[in-house]
Amino acid sequence: MLPDNYLQFKTALSRTILEGQLITNPLLLLAYGTDASFYQLIPKMVVQVHNENEAVTVIKNAHKYHIPVTYRAAGTSLSGQAVTDSVLMVATHHWKNYEIFDNGLKAKFQPGIIGGRANILLAPYGRKIGPDPGSINAAMIGGIAANNASGMCCGTAQNSYNTLADIRLVFYDGTVLDTSDEKSKQNFLVKHPEIIQKIETIRNKIQNNQVLLNRIKRKFKIKNTTGYSLNAFVDYHNPFDIIKHLMIGSEGTLAFISDITYNTVINYKYKACTLMVFETIEKACSAVPFLKESPVAAVELLDRNSIRSIENDEQAPDYFKTLPESSCILLVECQANNVQEMVEKQQKIIVSVAAIPTYKPFEFTSEPKQYAFNWKTRNGLLPSTGALRKTGTTCIIEDVAFPVDRLAEASIALKNLFAELQYQDAVLFGHALEGNLHLVFLQDFSTAKEVQRYATLMDRLTDLVVNQFQGSLKAEHGTGRNMAPFVEKEWGEQAYQIMIEIKQLFDPNNLVNPGVIINKNPKIHLENLKPSPPTHEIIDKCIECGFCESHCVSEGLTLSPRQRIVVGREISRLKKSGKNTERLKLLRQQAEYYSDQTCATDGLCALVCPVKIDTGKYIKAVRRSKISSKNRKRAQYLAKNLDKVTKAGRLGVKSIHFFQTLLGNKTLYSVSKVFRKISGNKIPQWNSAMPTATQTKVETSVLYPENELKVVYFPSCINRTMGKSADYPKTDVDLIVQTEILLKRAGYSIIYPEKINNLCCGMPFSSKGYKRAGLQKEAELEQHLLQASENGKYPVLFDMSPCFYTFMETRQNSNLKIYDPIEFVLDFVLPKLPVKSPRKEITLFPVCSIKKIGLEEKLMEIGKRCAEKVHYIDSNCCGFAGDRGFTHPELNQYGNRHLKEQIPSTCKDAFSTSRTCEIGLSEHSNVNFKSVFYLIDEVTR
Numbered sequence: 021m022l023p024d025n026y027l028q029f030k031t032a033l034s035r036t037i038l039e040g041q042l043i044t045n046p047l048l049l050l051a052y053g054t055d056a057s058f059y060q061l062i063p064k065m066v067v068q069v070h071n072e073n074e075a076v077t078v079i080k081n082a083h084k085y086h087i088p089v090t091y092r093a094a095g096t097s098l099s100g101q102a103v104t105d106s107v108l109m110v111a112t113h114h115w116k117n118y119e120i121f122d123n124g125l126k127a128k129f130q131p132g133i134i135g136g137r138a139n140i141l142l143a144p145y146g147r148k149i150g151p152d153p154g155s156i157n158a159a160m161i162g163g164i165a166a167n168n169a170s171g172m173c174c175g176t177a178q179n180s181y182n183t184l185a186d187i188r189l190v191f192y193d194g195t196v197l198d199t200s201d202e203k204s205k206q207n208f209l210v211k212h213p214e215i216i217q218k219i220e221t222i223r224n225k226i227q228n229n230q231v232l233l234n235r236i237k238r239k240f241k242i243k244n245t246t247g248y249s250l251n252a253f254v255d256y257h258n259p260f261d262i263i264k265h266l267m268i269g270s271e272g273t274l275a276f277i278s279d280i281t282y283n284t285v286i287n288y289k290y291k292a293c294t295l296m297v298f299e300t301i302e303k304a305c306s307a308v309p310f311l312k313e314s315p316v317a318a319v320e321l322l323d324r325n326s327i328r329s330i331e332n333d334e335q336a337p338d339y340f341k342t343l344p345e346s347s348c349i350l351l352v353e354c355q356a357n358n359v360q361e362m363v364e365k366q367q368k369i370i371v372s373v374a375a376i377p378t379y380k381p382f383e384f385t386s387e388p389k390q391y392a393f394n395w396k397t398r399n400g401l402l403p404s405t406g407a408l409r410k411t412g413t414t415c416i417i418e419d420v421a422f423p424v425d426r427l428a429e430a431s432i433a434l435k436n437l438f439a440e441l442q443y444q445d446a447v448l449f450g451h452a453l454e455g456n457l458h459l460v461f462l463q464d465f466s467t468a469k470e471v472q473r474y475a476t477l478m479d480r481l482t483d484l485v486v487n488q489f490q491g492s493l494k495a496e497h498g499t500g501r502n503m504a505p506f507v508e509k510e511w512g513e514q515a516y517q518i519m520i521e522i523k524q525l526f527d528p529n530n531l532v533n534p535g536v537i538i539n540k541n542p543k544i545h546l547e548n549l550k551p552s553p554p555t556h557e558i559i560d561k562c563i564e565c566g567f568c569e570s571h572c573v574s575e576g577l578t579l580s581p582r583q584r585i586v587v588g589r590e591i592s593r594l595k596k597s598g599k600n601t602e603r604l605k606l607l608r609q610q611a612e613y614y615s616d617q618t619c620a621t622d623g624l625c626a627l628v629c630p631v632k633i634d635t636g637k638y639i640k641a642v643r644r645s646k647i648s649s650k651n652r653k654r655a656q657y658l659a660k661n662l663d664k665v666t667k668a669g670r671l672g673v674k675s676i677h678f679f680q681t682l683l684g685n686k687t688l689y690s691v692s693k694v695f696r697k698i699s700g701n702k703i704p705q706w707n708s709a710m711p712t713a714t715q716t717k718v719e720t721s722v723l724y725p726e727n728e729l730k731v732v733y734f735p736s737c738i739n740r741t742m743g744k745s746a747d748y749p750k751t752d753v754d755l756i757v758q759t760e761i762l763l764k765r766a767g768y769s770i771i772y773p774e775k776i777n778n779l780c781c782g783m784p785f786s787s788k789g790y791k792r793a794g795l796q797k798e799a800e801l802e803q804h805l806l807q808a809s810e811n812g813k814y815p816v817l818f819d820m821s822p823c824f825y826t827f828m829e830t831r832q833n834s835n836l837k838i839y840d841p842i843e844f845v846l847d848f849v850l851p852k853l854p855v856k857s858p859r860k861e862i863t864l865f866p867v868c869s870i871k872k873i874g875l876e877e878k879l880m881e882i883g884k885r886c887a888e889k890v891h892y893i894d895s896n897c898c899g900f901a902g903d904r905g906f907t908h909p910e911l912n913q914y915g916n917r918h919l920k921e922q923i924p925s926t927c928k929d930a931f932s933t934s935r936t937c938e939i940g941l942s943e944h945s946n947v948n949f950k951s952v953f954y955l956i957d958e959v960t961r
Contacts (some may be wrong), residue, residue: 026064029085029107033067036077041068046603047610050590051583052108055092056155056565058414058463059100059501060550063090063108070114072190072278078109079276080194082531090533091272093131093160096566097167098417099500101271101536103548109276111162113576117279120145126185128281131162134570139287147284150178153496154399157628158567165280167498168245168269172318172398173353174285175454176243179496181251181268183283189267189275192527199264200281218525219259222518226253232514239511243421243454243495245269247507247537248519266522271498273533274526288317288355290362292384293394296350297343299379301435301448304348305428307376308452311352312424314372315365316453318353320398323431323448327397335393339380347379350452351398354384398449399630409445409462411554415563416474418459418502419450420485421495427455430489434459437484441477456495465549475546482506501548504539555592558638559585561631568625568635573897573915578618581625581635587615588638616642618911620901621787622868643789655790659797662737663777669741670713677712680746704906709942711935714743716756718777723760723770731763731848732771732808732816734801736823737780738935745939747948755935755951759819762957766852771814773804781818783826787902795830802831805838812836817844819951821933822902825869841933842875845956846882853960861889863923863930865949867937868897879933882952886959893922893930900940916944923947931955 022030022044030042043049043066053062069075082089090104093112115132124145129138136157139148151164152171159169165187170179186200195211198204209216226232233254240251252265267275298304301323311319324347331340354369356362366384385391409415422430431448434457438446443461450457459481464470485491486509493510494503508516523530523538535544554560568581579587587607594604621636647655658665680688685708692706718740735756743754753761763770773779779801786794805816812835818824824840831838839847864883866876883890899905899915919941923930929948932938938949 022064025085025087026107029081029087030065032081032085033077037067037069037074041070041074043068045610047587047607047614048579050607051579051586051614052092052110053103054550054564054582054586055095055100055102056098056563057100057103057500057502058416058465058550059103059548061103061105061548063104064106066108066110068110068113072188072196075109075111075190075276075278076194076196078107079190079192082107083193083529086529086531088531088534091162091166091276093162094134094158094566094569095163096155096159097163097271097500098419098497099494099502100548101167101498101500101533102163104533111276112160115162121281124284126281127284128186128279129161130279131160131165131277133161135159135161135164142284143287145284146287146289148287149282150174150183150285151180155565155567158565158570161280162277165268165277166270166272168249168496169498170243170451170454170496172320172451173355175451176240178285179268180280180282181249181265183285184264184268185281185283187264187267187280188278189264190278191275192529192532196278197263197275199260205260215263215525216259218521219262222521223253223257223259223262226250226518229514235512235515238490239492242423242492243451243456244492245496245498246492246494246503246510247499247516248274248522250511250515250518269498271500271533271536273523273536273538275532286357288357290356290359290386291317291353291391292355292362292366292386293351293353293391294382294384295394296352296373296382297339297379298348298350298376299344300346301348301431302428303376304350305431305452307350307373308424308427310372310376311350311369312453314369315354316352316369317355318351319452320351320353321431321448321450321452321457322349322351322398323435324348325445325447326449329447330397333393333396335389336397343379351394396630409561410464411560412466412552413462413464414550414552416461416463417497418461418481419495419497420457420459420481421492422455422457422485422489423491424453424455426489427452427457430455430484430491431457433484433488434481437477437480441473441480443477451495454495455491465551471546471549475543478502478506478545482509486510499537501536501539502545504535504537505542505545507537551589551593553589553593553596555585555589556638556641558641559588559633559635562629562633565630567628567630568633571624571628571896573620573622573624573899573901574618574911577911577914578614581629581633584615584619584635584639587611588642615639618904618908620868620897620899620904620911620915622897622901623872624868624896627871640787640789640791644791645789647789652790652792655785655788655793656796659780659785659790659793661778662780662797663775666737666741666777673711673742674713676706676710677746680708680710685746701907704903705909707905707909707939707943709745709747709939711742711745711939714739714741714754714756716740716743716754718756718772720772720774720776722772724764725769727764727767727769729766729768730771730814731768732773732805732814733759733763734773734779734805734816734818734823735759735776736818736820736935737784738823739819740777742935745942745948747942748950752950752954755819755953758951758953758957759817762849762853762953763817765957765960766849771808773808775804779804781823781826783822784902786826798827798830801827802834802836805836806834809836815839815844815848817841819953820935821867821869821873821875822937825873828873840870840873840875841952842870842879842882845952846878849956850882850885850960853956855885855959856961858885858959859887859955861891861924861927862887862955863891863893863927863947864952865893865895865898865930865932865937865941867932867934870933879952882956886955891922891924891927893919895919895922898937898940900937902936905936905940905943912940913944916940919945 088106115130124147153169446461619639626634782794782797899912905912941949
């Protein structure tokens with residue numbers, strides 16, 4: 021039950037903010053109560069704000085009812101600055117607006133835009149934002165600016181602080197300040213003269229104190245995000261310029277960032293990198309000052325333990341495993357606008373380090389796969405290192421900076437400290453040009469002794485960084501909670517007191533993200549530690565970094581992969597403890613819908629997870645654990661009699677199509693909705709793209725035996741059940757017939773396997789947790805395909821990408837030569853059927869399976885051959901997820917919420933490679949989606 025002031029707060033918000041945006045559901049509060057740090061606080065309420073007016077409403081009422089509020093975007097922060105036990109205000113999905121000015125020289129972004137997306141928007145102008153954190157494809161603009169995140173190439177010159185043009189802010193009382201608007205600044209001056217006066221007072225105090233002034237200048241010669249950006253008082257005189265730069269790195273403790281305008285930087289056309297391997301870390305560090313004087317774009321340091329965390333990757337070079345224990349790698353990046361400039365820069369870089377011998381020769385590469393792997397090695401180090409930890413321990417990352425000329429000495433001191441305190445697996449990597457090192461180590465928080473060991477490490481670490489090397493305790497990850505107790509130690513009493521004055525000035529009641537940066541509790545870094553109990557082997561290595569969330573179709577509707585893991589871990593913890601059984605029961609009940617039923621299990625999360633965690637497979641395992649023996653037997657019966665199932669399916673969709681013709685789409689949709697509601701959502705939801713039964717009877721046979729070429733054709737059970745939708749042209753035939761026509765025209769004899777009507781890839785069973793039935797169907801299919809293809813002599817064509825992927829994933833060692841529709845068309849059909857009448861434009865949708873196989877480029881190649889212009893839908897999973905589009909239509913609707921805006925009005929139909937996905941895509945786009953086989957047949961005639 022919420023305290024009285026929170027109830028009053030919620031009531032006040034509900035007058036203007038929709039009830040669904042005011043979250044008090046225990047499971048969702050738990051899910052949102054995590055970021056990428058090792059802290060966990062469960063909020064009392066989560067408010068999803070959709071625009072600035074709603075943000076103002078939340079902030080003003082939080083002030084009125086004296087309720088702490090924390091602002092949050094992606095939650096990829098590492099120091100505990102995005103968690104709270106009060107109110108969490110989330111600004112993500114509806115904060116995607118942007119403007120690009122001056123031919124790309126400036127760009128304004130709302131806080132919910134992912135950094136990588138901002139760079140995509142700027143790419144046509146040859147520009148990008150300056151900050152380039154390793155989490156750029158997950159972190160959002162709001163957090164990038166609020167934490168002054170930097171990264172590999174930006175250093176300090178191109179971070180948010182130094183590329184900031186203007187900013188729009190909402191302060192503690194709801195006052196809005198837009199620094200690009202003179203009228204807004206004048207209004208702010210009238211409303212808050214005390215803030216302007218105090219800023220000027222602090223500025224003058226610093227300017228008149230030579231010792232403090234010099235200290236601030238020295239501290240910001242290297243990367244530093246410890247405390248507030250006091251350099252704003254040194255670098256700027258105008259109070260509004262000081263205010264906007266103070267907000268950078270303030271971690272949401274001073275104001276809410278409503279939008280930010282960046283001065284963009286050059287996005288060089290040509291890029292290359294190399295791995296310089298040195299025998300020792302000292303030699304590697306000694307090369308850094310020379311590289312700093314050369315035309316490098318980035319220099320990343322990776323110690324031996326860093327390399328070990330990635331050496332088993334299938335793309336890793338063999339020599340990674342044989343490097344000496346003392347070795348160290350520098351990943352060096354070179355960028356240029358033309359080839360000649362690139363050659364010249366590379367030569368200068370090579371000459372600059374010629375005096376320092378490398379362990380092995382090196383050369384620069386622009387080859388896409390090698391280049392991508394080199395950077396994947398660096399960008400995924402935190403999660404990939406964390407994945408090596410012992411189950412139940414926590415992966416911690418600290419982030420320090422040293423003067424570059426003392427980097428080697430500091431690196432050795434850090435390694436000695438870790439060895440002394442028995443952190444044998446500690447990893448050292450970072451941005452060598454800036455003297456910025458990330459320290460990743462594994463920590464057990466389950467005993468008081470282990471917590472004390474961590475406390476000792478932190479005390480010793482701060483002493484080493486501050487007193488021995490005059491460095492920064494936080495270089496780019498923000499102060500957060502884990503370094504808040506040590507801010508005064510780094511900055512000294514005078515500077516720290518100014519920081520307290522800044523916090524009190526902008527947040528007089530200490531309600532804006534309290535406890536972060538400024539915290540009187542000397543033990544706050546040892547409290548609210550996130551539990552990491554053993555849960556399931558698939559997810560135990562997850563460090564909750566949040567990289568997966570941008571690729572999840574249900575994120576924002578129910579849960580993201582990270583949140584599913586958080587919920588699963590809490591259920592596991594409660595189950596093991598035997599305590600709080602009521603909470604355990606409640607979470608299990610709510611997880612049924614939020615975690616299980618609305619997970620598409622498409623596996624796209626694994627594509628962006630540095631350690632390839634497929635949360636979909638975890639959810640399938642959860643489903644499997646809940647299946648009764650009775651249902652298992654039922655599934656095996658259905659698997660054994662699949663021909664009867666598809667026959668019944670044809671009868672069902674034929675009956676529904678009859679009522680569609682009789683009643684019309686609108687009436688049938690309303691009727692089906694009523695019946696679904698009465699059934700408690702157990703009856704699937706009909707939609708207008710629902711097809712009728714196929715008219716095609718498939719029998720074991722050989723078609724067109726006169727043709728010399730041979731192919732085994734496996735039509736999926738879906739296509740053996742479903743035929744055309746109502747929106748298909750009358751001249752179209754069922755997909756199976758269309759495929760037969762196309763193969764015949766390409767000169768193929770078609771072989772149908774024995775017992776074709778009882779064959780299936782197993783996906784309908786395995787996706788629901790019936791693993792045994794799924795494997796049974798896969799094995800049966802393999803046996804009949806081997807027989808039909810004469811043990812792999814002839815290629816096998818699958819007519820749906822998901823079926824191909826399901827079979828391929830578990831049968832990789834088979835003798836069969838199996839093909840997805842895309843690859844078969846590109847490699848075997850189009851060479852024999854030249855395009856004669858290309859379309860002016862087409863729209864293509866890559867289904868999840870295509871992305872996981874890596875066939876997106878080949879689908880695009882088909883599009884380019886078949887049309888003058890190709891519209892490629894940039895989307896995650898469509899949310900149909902096999903049959904979820906019928907059983908949980910809200911998932912399909914949510915997944916396609918941006919579909920219409922990506923399809924031009926001139927496109928009347930579109931193409932893909934999965935029948936069920938095409939049903940959902942057609943429903944939510946008003947465009948007829950169908951198989952690429954129809955397109956190929958049309959344009960080659």
